């Protein structure tokens with residue numbers, strides 16, 4: 001019995017407080033970065049860029065402190081894989097941002113292995129998970145936990161919106177063209193995996209992409225706050241249809 005309790009407590013402490021498992025620690029601004037490999041200075045620019053994205057979010061807290069756990073090839077990854085199965089390249093737990101895959105901060109890359117190998121933008125990956133930390137920080141664990149949380153398009157769409165906003169604006173991005181691209185991809189998809197917005201060969205569950213577009217529509221076009229979106233009871237389908245009608249009306253006006 002005692003052995004069992006000890007084993008359970010050990011696993012719980014590894015999952016909730018994994019920081020002590022790492023050989024190296026590096027403090028920078030609001031971040032403490034943990035890793036088994038030596039942490040070079042290249043990570044600073046990535047952290048600054050991720051912070052610049054997150055800063056623009058209405059749910060940002062400038063005093064919030066993040067732990068960034070670089071877990072590639074770590075004991076923590078092994079435990080996490082055993083408990084939760086192999087899955088997403090990154091996740092968040094309390095104020096921990098957990099990056100499970102190999103990264104190359106110098107080139108701003110994260111090497112995704114699940115469900116398809118691809119190279120992702122490391123800054124976006126960090127900003128997405130940092131936004132999840134802030135959701136929990138602002139709205140509390142009763143509203144944001146693995147068992148009870150807002151609908152997936154609201155849960156994942158907002159971190160995607162925060163993480164990708166600047167990147168997409170910089171490229172002469174158009175929401176109407178992006179909606180067309182999504183509709184087209186979704187009509188051809190055979191399962192719920194779909195090409196990511198930036199089309200770097202990465203695929204995401206379709207509610208990441210759909211959620212991003214819907215959140216972008218509600219915030220940028222309808223000028224709703226995330227607070228308001230969370231409180232709103234209008235169904236996903238109604239918002240989606242409304243967005244399609246808006247997109248068609250914009251295109252008609254252009255023709």
Ligand SMILES: [Zn+2]
Pocket residue numbers: 128132156159
């Ligand atoms: Zn997410």
